[in-house]
Amino acid sequence: MTTLKQWMLAAILIICGASVFTGCTDSNGDNPVGEKNLSEKIIGKWIVADLNGDPAPTNQKTVLTFVSPTKVIGVMADCYGTAWNEDLSADVSIEGDKVTFTTKDAEERDHLVCMTVNSIDDKNICMVYDWRIFVNGEMVFQDVTQDRWERIAEDYETDVLGTWEGKRLNDESEFDDGKEHRWEFHDDGTYTFYDKVDGEWKATDDVMNDYILDGILLCTRWKANGEGAEENREWWEIESVNNGAMKWKALRLRDDGTTYTANYELVRVK
Numbered sequence: 001m002t003t004l005k006q007w008m009l010a011a012i013l014i015i016c017g018a019s020v021f022t023g024c025t026d027s028n029g030d031n032p033v034g035e036k037n038l039s040e041k042i043i044g045k046w047i048v049a050d051l052n053g054d055p056a057p058t059n060q061k062t063v064l065t066f067v068s069p070t071k072v073i074g075v076m077a078d079c080y081g082t083a084w085n086e087d088l089s090a091d092v093s094i095e096g097d098k099v100t101f102t103t104k105d106a107e108e109r110d111h112l113v114c115m116t117v118n119s120i121d122d123k124n125i126c127m128v129y130d131w132r133i134f135v136n137g138e139m140v141f142q143d144v145t146q147d148r149w150e151r152i153a154e155d156y157e158t159d160v161l162g163t164w165e166g167k168r169l170n171d172e173s174e175f176d177d178g179k180e181h182r183w184e185f186h187d188d189g190t191y192t193f194y195d196k197v198d199g200e201w202k203a204t205d206d207v208m209n210d211y212i213l214d215g216i217l218l219c220t221r222w223k224a225n226g227e228g229a230e231e232n233r234e235w236w237e238i239e240s241v242n243n244g245a246m247k248w249k250a251l252r253l254r255d256d257g258t259t260y261t262a263n264y265e266l267v268r269v270k
Helices: 002-011 035-041
Strands: 044-051 063-068 071-076 086-091 093-095 098-104 110-120 124-135 138-152 162-168 181-185 191-197 200-203 208-214 217-223 231-242 245-253 259-269
Touching: 035 093, 035 110, 071 208, 086 098, 191 208
Parallel strands: none
Antiparallel strands: 044 063, 044 138, 063 071, 071 086, 093 098, 098 110, 110 124, 124 138, 162 181, 162 259, 181 191, 191 200, 208 217, 217 231, 231 245, 245 259
16 A cells, blocks of 8 residues: 555645544654654655655655645655646644644545654654545544655756756666657646657657656656557656756666666756
């Protein structure tokens, strides 16, 4: 359920009315984090880093931005489902070491997320993440994990605009063919993808090329032209955009549960 859980980490950002839930259970009675400390330090942009002690695969990551101690915003997208590019915001409740917010999904099920924060500093926040689903007031699902998020200082939303040329650096990839390609990122959330054919760059006739960029997390989806073509999705983390060069990385999950790191390097085309 981890993948679905990561989708819900974004989906919980929808504002909803009165909650049907009881409060989150207490953890540490001495509350080592402190409500004032948590309210001050949580402000900013965060990305999922670890799940239950292991590095989170990039396709399972999402970004949340706490604009204040009482408001959080984000973009909902699911690498393995249908949710895409929904701007969301929610009211946040902080009590002691707990951060709580609620929502309803498209099936009118109620969701409660309670983050019990174990530690927080300028770079990391560690928590017990408790996600529950209710139908007609009855809990039908619960998932509790130990998470670590990292603070994001960069926001590359405007830096990627324009045309970039490059290729992957490693041998393993789910979709890439190892050849050079071009990406032209437009400011409307779409991109044009180019293949080199007989020495010339040709735009593909894909019926879908969309992207979302929040901080350093680049989410892409595409669909080729043709009967029976399937929509594909892939997430990347932007390591840097500097002096006309851009670097991407991603932790990928194989079918057998092992992981590998994918890298992509591009240069700006003028």
